[in-house]
Amino acid sequence: xxxxxxxxxxxxxxxxxxxxxxxxxxxxxxxxxxxxxxxxxxxxxxxxxxxxxxxxxxxxxxxxxxxxxxxxxxxxxxxxxxxxxxxxxxxxxxxxxxxxxxxxxxxxxxxxxxxxxxxxxxxxxxxxxxxxxxxxxxxxxxxxxxxxxxxxxxxxxxxxxxxxxxxxxxxxxxxxxxxxxxxxxxxxxxxxxxxxxxxxxxxxxxxxxxxxxxxxxxxxxxxxxxxxxxxxxxxxxxx
Amino acid sequence: xxxxxxxxxxxxxxxxxxxxxxxxxxxxxxxxxxxxxxxxxxxxxxxxxxxxxxxxxxxxxxxxxxxxxxxxxxxxxxxxxxxxxxxxxxxxxxxxxxxxxxxxxxxxxxxxxxxxxxxxxxxxxxxxxxxxxxxxxxxxxxxxxxxxxxxxxxxxxxxxxxxxxxxxxxxxxxxxxxxxxxxxxxxxxxxxxxxxxxxxxxxxxxxxxxxxxxxxxxxxxxxxxxxxxxxxxxxxxxx
DNA sequence: CGACATATTGATCGACTTCAAGTGTAGTGG
DNA sequence: CCACTACACTTGAAGTCGATCAATATGTCG
Numbered sequence: 001x002x003x004x005x006x007x008x009x010x011x012x013x014x015x016x017x018x019x020x021x022x023x024x025x026x027x028x029x030x031x032x033x034x035x036x037x038x039x040x041x042x043x044x045x046x047x048x049x050x051x052x053x054x055x056x057x058x059x060x061x062x063x064x065x066x067x068x069x070x071x072x073x074x075x076x077x078x079x080x081x082x083x084x085x086x087x088x089x090x091x092x093x094x095x096x097x098x099x100x101x102x103x104x105x106x107x108x109x110x111x112x113x114x115x116x117x118x119x120x121x122x123x124x125x126x127x128x129x130x131x132x133x134x135x136x137x138x139x140x141x142x143x144x145x146x147x148x149x150x151x152x153x154x155x156x157x158x159x160x161x162x163x164x165x166x167x168x169x170x171x172x173x174x175x176x177x178x179x180x181x182x183x184x185x186x187x188x189x190x191x192x193x194x195x196x197x198x199x200x201x202x203x204x205x206x207x208x209x210x211x212x213x214x215x216x217x218x219x220x221x222x223x224x225x226x227x228x229x230x231x232x233x234x235x236x237x238x239x
Numbered sequence: 240x241x242x243x244x245x246x247x248x249x250x251x252x253x254x255x256x257x258x259x260x261x262x263x264x265x266x267x268x269x270x271x272x273x274x275x276x277x278x279x280x281x282x283x284x285x286x287x288x289x290x291x292x293x294x295x296x297x298x299x300x301x302x303x304x305x306x307x308x309x310x311x312x313x314x315x316x317x318x319x320x321x322x323x324x325x326x327x328x329x330x331x332x333x334x335x336x337x338x339x340x341x342x343x344x345x346x347x348x349x350x351x352x353x354x355x356x357x358x359x360x361x362x363x364x365x366x367x368x369x370x371x372x373x374x375x376x377x378x379x380x381x382x383x384x385x386x387x388x389x390x391x392x393x394x395x396x397x398x399x400x401x402x403x404x405x406x407x408x409x410x411x412x413x414x415x416x417x418x419x420x421x422x423x424x425x426x427x428x429x430x431x432x433x434x435x436x437x438x439x440x441x442x443x444x445x446x447x448x449x450x451x452x453x454x455x456x457x458x459x460x461x462x463x464x465x466x467x468x469x470x471x472x473x474x475x476x477x478x
Numbered sequence: 479c480g481a482c483a484t485a486t487t488g489a490t491c492g493a494c495t496t497c498a499a500g501t502g503t504a505g506t507g508g
Numbered sequence: 509c510c511a512c513t514a515c516a517c518t519t520g521a522a523g524t525c526g527a528t529c530a531a532t533a534t535g536t537c538g
Contacts, residue, residue, distance in 0.1 A: 059375075061375060061376070061379045063384060063465055064465040065383075065384070065465070067384075068383070069378060069379040069382045069383045071375040071378050083368040083371060086361060086364060086365040086368045086478055087365070087368050087369070087372060089469065089472075091372045091375065091376075091469060091470040092375060114357045114360065114361055115357045118353045118354045118357075118360075121353065121360070122325060122353055125325060125364040125367065126325040128367055128371060129322040129325045129326050130326070131371055132322060132367060132370055132371040132374055133322070133326060133330045135371055135374035135375060135378060136298075136310040136330065136331060136374060137300070137330075138378055139308060139310050139374060139377055139378045139381060140300045140302065140308040142378060142381040142382050142426065143308045143381050143425070143426025144302055144304075144306040144307070144308045144426055145302060145304070145306075146493080147493075147494075178515090178516065178517090179516075179517070180516080186382070187381065187382025188494075188495090189494070189496075190516090190517090191494085191495075191496080191497095191518090191519090192493085192494055192495070194517065194518060194519090195494090195518090196494095198518085210516080210517085226303040226304070230282075231330040233326055233327075233328075235327075237327060239325055239327070385526095386525080386526070417483085417484065417485090418484075418485070418486095419484080427526075427527090428526070428527050430486085430487090430526085430527075430529095431526050431527070433485065433486060433487090434486090434487090434526090435526095437486085449485085449535090479538105480537105480538090481536100481537090481538085482537090482538105483534105483535085483536085483537100484536095485534070485535085486532080486533065486534085487530100487532075487533090488529105488530085488531080488532100489528100489529085489530090489531105490527100490530105491526105491527080491529095492525105492526095492527075493525095493526090493527090494523105494524090494525085494526100495522100495523080495524075495525090496522085496523075496524090497520105497521090497522085498519100498520085498521090498522105499518100499519085499520085500517105500518080500519075500520100501516100501517080501519090502515105502516085502518090503514100503515090503516085503517095504513100504514090504515090504516100505514085505515105506511100506512080506513080506514100507510105507511090507512085508509105508510090508511085508512100
């Protein structure tokens with residue numbers, strides 16, 4: 001199977017054959033991580049970055065009050081901790097939401113890219129920049145919108161991202177997470193996640209069975225969410 | 240005056256003399272921006288990035304419901320839209336909170352750095368990565384903590400950042416913004432900002448006169464905020 | 479002074495939390 | 509095949525934090 005990082009980067013710009021060859025070579029080895037297990041912990045100083053080959057992962061921060069906030073959700077083809085190459089110390093942990101297969105990329109390989117392949121290097125750092133754009137969107141939703149619209153927004157974003165890597169069918173995708181976990185993404189209590197979900201269901205917007213989500217009315221869901229996909233940068237252009 | 244970007248980058252790693260020379264040369268010209276004016280708008284495709292030489296700036300997003308969320312606050316030495324070099328299209332606007340002096344850095348100069356100065360290039364992208372870390376912290380506070388503690392956290396962060404560029408006295412700094420603006424940073428209504436501020440004052444934690452903030456009890460303020468400065472990456476190490 | 483923005487205060491409302499109990503449903507071991 | 513357990517989901521009731529609405533102060537700047 002080809003490296004899904006190629007798939008990821010090609011969403012944003014074209015890659016030369018040589019660049020693809022480089023990307024094929026950077027995964028030193030692969031590993032699996034069990035559901036519920038941390039693949040990186042806060043405070044770690046990783047010597048390698050992890051590329052998600054299969055499964056869902058979440059980055060999260062714990063507060064001293066015991067609460068957890070998931071700051072991003074990752075899918076096939078995402079680097080979950082590329083930024084650690086620059087930041088050196090993890091400011092958060094990364095959790096496997098489902099069983100995951102990951103590719104291990106030594107920081108040495110990344111360094112070599114930054115030394116020898118400027119264009120590829122920009123594309124990698126673009127990933128970090130997009131991460132930031134997604135964070136800003138989440139922050140905006142968290143600070144200034146209702147639970148309903150935030151929830152709807154999460155579903156819109158996730159659907160487009162999954163679709164872009166061929167992991168979503170026509171308005172339907174797999175999302176095997178608990179409502180508890182959704183709460184930690186949205187900054188809501190489990191109870192309120194449940195109630196909000198019921199509102200969305202009652203409105204004929206989505207169907208959910210705990211594993212998969214069906215977006216029943218994509219247009220209205222986007223309206224509900226005030227969703228504008230621009231921030232995902234799913235546009236191919238020279239960078 | 241030396242380019243404050245040097246000051247900024249030197250917080251995270253050492254710079255060679257040549258690198259400093261390069262940084263001195265990248266500002267094509269400077270400009271001033273009036274208080275309350277946007278220096279970049281959402282949807283723009285900037286051909287240059289702006290380095291804040293003086294003043295406070297905020298990046299913000301507007302929602303369709305008319306609400307505004309400020310996603311980050313910028314001070315002397317910060318690139319306010321470095322990521323635009325990679326993202327191409329602005330996903331948010333940047334506002335001058337005070338009169339600002341800015342240095343204009345053509346994207347051509349940035350490109351040259353990525354082609355010819357790998358180490359410097361990493362340090363620039365580190366800035367984007369730190370930006371992300373700050374976003375994550377804000378998101379976590381927005382999703383999972385009280386107004387009090389969020390407010391306290393903002394003050395802690397701001398104080399350390401200002402101190403690191405020599406813009407804060409001993410537990411005192413200048414912050415000429417309205418409570419309205421603070422609300423847009425914290426995701427709170429103006430009224431509640433006011434009340435929360437009064438709580439902090441009553442608790443003997445801060446004093447504020449609308450222009451400057453005095454942190455009266457740094458220890459307790461950090462506790463209130465659950466503040467841990469690690470995410471700011473104010474540590475010099477090879478990157 | 480007059481005008482306008484900003485800060486403050488009071489009263490009410492509502493979204494979301496918390497606590498607590500009840501209802502699946504899948505897995506385990508007898 | 510059926511009890512037993514565990515975990516997720518669901519529902520109800522009560523409480524709280526912060527929003528909203530509406531005045532009233534307090535600047536501050538021409």
